[in-house]
Amino acid sequence: MPTDTLAALWKDVTGTDLGPVTFTGDDHPLPGPYRVGDAAAACVAATTLAAAELVRERGGHPKPVEVHIGHAAEAFRSEAHLSVAGEEPGALWASLSGNYEAADGWVRLHANYPHHAEAILRALGTDADGVRAAVAARTAVEVEDAVLAAGGAAAAMRDRESWLTDGPGRAVRAEPLVALERIGDAPPRPLPQLDRTRTDRILAEQALVDRSSPGQLLAVWTLDDRALTGVRVLDLTHVIAGPVAARTLAAHGADVLHVTDPKRPVLHRIVMDTDFGKRSCHVDIDTPAGRDTLGELVAGADVFVQSYRPDSLARKGFGAARLAELRPGIVVVSLSAYGHTGPWRDRRGFDSLVQMSSGIAADQGMDRPRSLPAQALDHGTGWLAALGVLTALRRRAVEGGSWQVKLSLARTAEWLHDLGRDTTPHTRVDLAPYLDEADSDYGRLSYLKVPGASAPLAGPHRPGADPPAW
Numbered sequence: 001m002p003t004d005t006l007a008a009l010w011k012d013v014t015g016t017d018l019g020p021v022t023f024t025g026d027d028h029p030l031p032g033p034y035r036v037g038d039a040a041a042a043c044v045a046a047t048t049l050a051a052a053e054l055v056r057e058r059g060g061h062p063k064p065v066e067v068h069i070g071h072a073a074e075a076f077r078s079e080a081h082l083s084v085a086g087e088e089p090g091a092l093w094a095s096l097s098g099n100y101e102a103a104d105g106w107v108r109l110h111a112n113y114p115h116h117a118e119a120i121l122r123a124l125g126t127d128a129d130g131v132r133a134a135v136a137a138r139t140a141v142e143v144e145d146a147v148l149a150a151g152g153a154a155a156a157m158r159d160r161e162s163w164l165t166d167g168p169g170r171a172v173r174a175e176p177l178v179a180l181e182r183i184g185d186a187p188p189r190p191l192p193q194l195d196r197t198r199t200d201r202i203l204a205e206q207a208l209v210d211r212s213s214p215g216q217l218l219a220v221w222t223l224d225d226r227a228l229t230g231v232r233v234l235d236l237t238h239v240i241a242g243p244v245a246a247r248t249l250a251a252h253g254a255d256v257l258h259v260t261d262p263k264r265p266v267l268h269r270i271v272m273d274t275d276f277g278k279r280s281c282h283v284d285i286d287t288p289a290g291r292d293t294l295g296e297l298v299a300g301a302d303v304f305v306q307s308y309r310p311d312s313l314a315r316k317g318f319g320a321a322r323l324a325e326l327r328p329g330i331v332v333v334s335l336s337a338y339g340h341t342g343p344w345r346d347r348r349g350f351d352s353l354v355q356m357s358s359g360i361a362a363d364q365g366m367d368r369p370r371s372l373p374a375q376a377l378d379h380g381t382g383w384l385a386a387l388g389v390l391t392a393l394r395r396r397a398v399e400g401g402s403w404q405v406k407l408s409l410a411r412t413a414e415w416l417h418d419l420g421r422d423t424t425p426h427t428r429v430d431l432a433p434y435l436d437e438a439d440s441d442y443g444r445l446s447y448l449k450v451p452g453a454s455a456p457l458a459g460p461h462r463p464g465a466d467p468p469a470w
Contacts, residue, residue: 171342
């Protein structure tokens with residue numbers, strides 16, 4: 001059971017001792033040597049426990065925290081369990097995305113966004129049919145450098161030694177897994193107490209409260225008895241890590257507004273999976289009117305989650321320090337691919353690329369790269385970000401202040417690496433108890449439920465379907 005992993009994670013992020021958590025299910029639910037199941041169960045358990053403690057602090061009745069390891073592990077590849085009216089909603093990967101053999105090794109190209117595919121072709125001076133031959137004529141690093149210079153996304157496969165010595169590995173390892181820092185002054189802001197009278201009545205009606213033994217509660221959360229009821233979250237993220245963080249916050253009751261650029265291409269398959277429980281609006285922050293609109297939204301927000309590359313939003317007037325001025329007491333989450341310090345902090349990256357860069361793909365493979373059984377760096381970072389938000393909100397309630405939570409896919413990769421390996425055969429998970437259906441702007445969806453969710457989530461809206469207002 002991943003109890004030790006959870007205890008260390010909880011202590012590292014919250015600075016307190018671990019509360020009671022029960023794990024069920026098999027220890028090794030996914031193939032491969034990396035302990036992805038352990039990591040997933042620990043992330044889900046820590047986040048759910050933090051939510052339960054916040055419910056208790058707000059006067060509510062948290063239910064005991066129980067995590068099924070298989071459910072948590074499969075949640076780390078939730079996008080693979082999505083269907084629309086019983087049909088798979090298109091391929092997860094664009095045709096150009098994948099691993100290519102170079103003159104001296106391997107390189108991965110990421111082409112899921114059209115402008116990244118165009119950058120690959122421009123960098124290699126070829127059309128789609130000639131990509132494989134063009135890569136084979138160059139070294140892996142030459143391909144990586146050329147594609148990045150053209151505005152695309154690529155990563156040469158490196159072993160651990162190269163990652164730590166020639167790459168940014170040592171700088172990444174020096175960063176906290178979940179960095180939590182005070183970025184401004186503000187008075188303490190406890191979240192309002194939940195309607196305990198109402199929840200007591202509901203629990204009594206369900207015969208779940210023993211009035212003679214108030215410490216023995218077999219409680220359930222209600223819509224008005226959730227950790228983040230009344231908390232507003234602005235979600236300025238894309239792809240997986242950031243959207244997963246905001247979806248997790250929505251699963252614990254937050255009012256989440258997903259703000260997207262109308263000019264940016266949309267990966268609808270990912271939106272279908274990660275936008276449960278959110279509203280979605282368009283705001284073009286490249287325009288004065290758009291920046292004014294975002295500023296108004298920030299003024300009413302508790303949490304601001306963004307996954308732009310470092311300093312990108314600051315150049316548009318929405319860096320962490322400015323956000324703390326606009327909304328004292330705000331919690332800002334900043335996500336990056338390759339860390340917030342070091343030589344690669346500005347490098348464009350995705351989960352599959354970080355696996356190649358950090359030695360994970362080489363460590364698993366023999367003569368060719370091998371990926372993790374899930375985009376665990378994305379999902380893990382998303383869940384850890386949600387844990388960071390819950391922790392920051394509790395500190396804001398006691399200490400006051402505005403807070404920044406910083407994470408990166410590369411630092412999550414280091415954490416996963418340090419968990420060690422498990423070579424025992426994996427066991428398949430019966431997903432039937434964890435699947436549900438919901439109506440959405442995309443039709444009737446079948447999806448994997450968010451582990452620890454305190455209530456069913458509404459189906460996703462299409463980008464821009466809602467007004468940019470609270």
